Amino acid sequence: MFKAIILIGGPLKGTRFRPLSLEIPKPLFPVAGFPMIYHHIAACCQVKGLKEIILIGFYQPNDALNKFIISAQQEFKIQIRYLQEYTALGTAGGIYHFRDQILTGNPQCFFVLNSDVCGDFPLQDMLDSHKKNPDGSIGTVLATEATRQQSLTFGCIVEDQNTHEVLHYAEKPETFVSTLINCGIYLFSPLIFQTLEKAFKSNLEENYNFDFNIPSKEVIRLEQDVLIPLAGDGKLFVHQTKRFWSQLKSAGAAIYANRHYLAIYQRTGSKQLAKNGENKPQIIGDVFIHPTAQVHPSAVLGPNVTIGRHVVVGEGVRLRESIVLEGATLQDHCCILYSIVGWHSTIGVWSRVEGTPNDPNPNKPFAKLEIPSMFTTDGKLNPSITVIGSDVQVPSEVIILNSIVLPHKDLAGCYKNQIIL
């Protein structure tokens, strides 16, 4: 029997996802029509013998999360629980804290998935390769190839080419270590808890003090406190994937992830994509339209567009590489390119909402999506995906270019390369 743990973090995290994460916990932000962690759950449910999914984080219990869990349980017919950390415990602290819940029912091993990555996770393959590891192996790390330059912003792994044992691990090194990078997806055997206990106790010991101004920390960092000590001990192994994988930490990444998840729907047939037909809007490439959305037959959508619940798309509207969230209205003749239109926002007639993608260079093998800094060195906003927050009114005939609009704004004119508070 297997389990899966999805680390969903908490409200202090996901700041690079603002203003979208102001409205909804970031792991619930919909990509390709479904919350980010829905895709993780869907991947977990492909693994035979996986019986329970545990979400660990430090969000206060909330409606959105509860509703999501209930509907996902019903859809996937699997037990899903949310276990709340009493404070932010670090990437591995929550796993240690809830060890009894995780170990109940004696799972042979369990997956750990970070919620801020997306991809076509080969969980069954990981499990198969984990089973081939020698006895006493503690874990398998999913890894992928990056460029030399980009590898420095990830956890870097040096492996034994034959045994796939992790020989060395460095988290975001300053100098080049390896182009093989940690995907933030793991498979652990229960033996991991010995390592976690050791790390927990030593961290506690080191940080313990009697100064009430400096609270003691009970944090365990999975990368630094667990992976680095295990590397080179013959207990940690690598499973390399060549499938789609990316970080999902910014709005720009949501557009990129949207495209790839739609491609997965297309390939696997797991979700019904929009088709061309008489009296239907023109569809180019992969487009997902929620059944409750109303799209005028003269609209042209795609490639890589997701239309959410109850969205209204008017006459002659053009959408490309964009996500339109629940309840938004796109009035006649407007044009939306490389943008996210927030919940219940309205785009006026003949308006143009346009962003700039930061896609990885297609000519560089293994290039990953970069998360560019928000501002240039001279203080200007870097061109990126345009994000229209929730309940924003964009008037008619304007252009909103490379901008971020915070929620509940009633815009009066054109904006370019601006954050609109």
Add this chain to the structure above:
Amino acid sequence: MKALILVGGYGTRLRPLTLSTPKPLVEFANKPMLLHQLEALAEAGVSHIILAVSYRAEQMEKELKHVEEELKIKITLSVEPEALGTAGPLAFARDLLNQDTDPFFVLNSDVICEFPFKDMIQFHRHHGKEGTIMVTKVEEPSKYGVVVYDVENGQIKQFVEKPQEYVSNKINAGLYIFNTSILDRIELKPTSIEKEIFPVMAADVQLFAMELKGFWMDVGQPKDFLTGMCLYLNSLKQKNPSLLHEAGSGIVGNVLIDSSAKIGSNCRIGPNVTIGPDVVIEDGVCIKRCTVLRGAHIKSHSWLESCIIGWRCTVGNWVRMENVSVLGEDVIVKDELYINGGRILPHKSISQSVPDPQIIM
């Protein structure tokens, strides 16, 4: 009576349009700029018009053949071997102007207004001196040459070029009437009539100013071309509203549409739009404050404001163009692009947005 029109050189300020067509032949409100002046002159009884040109005379001559017949006037091209400024061309055409003793008109070719030539003749005859200059009131006189004159009788006292402090809000409108005796003041060499001839005439009490009624615009560059078009259409509405397209069914405000143009459904055209012959506007297009020249094709759902679309251009679906963008002849703008203040040279195919004003060679 005769008139001399200072057509001049390359019309660089109106590029990229003037790379394909001499400036006087560029259509302003669906009629070559020059024809506005020729018609008004013919109407006022002028029978012989001299065009002072230094460039592309052949093309002009060819195009103007039928105009001579239609308006029953004689057009002579006075082709200068070199640019002679604003006064030199008068000296160069001296023999033509001296054929009789009637006063003659001199016009800057870039000027658009209601051309009150009959009133000018009357005013000129009334004061009996050598020259009359039309003046027009402007908001920002510091950009122009200002004329200071006696409001009672029109006698000009002084010219002040680009005044730093306010002296008057009347500027030279580029329309004159002169007695042939002015020719004695001008030598055959590059000379500025405003700077070298007028001040002397004013000192001799030979120059009078008459204030122009109605609108006036120098339409020699794209921004002013569009402003001038708005003023012209507004004047047309007062004087000859039947020429404008009737409002309703997607037409807003003053709009001039050639009868051969085709307009799709669910469009919003206007205010202040001119659409030339054989233009095709597809469904769901919004056009405001633009001139669309002959044979252009604007595809569905595009939005254009303050643009000049050159002859036989194609603008793709969902294109947004604004901020005095000018497309030269036969430019193609691909679907879904944004053109902000772009000046695009003829025969280009644009496949990337132009987000900031620039010239695309």
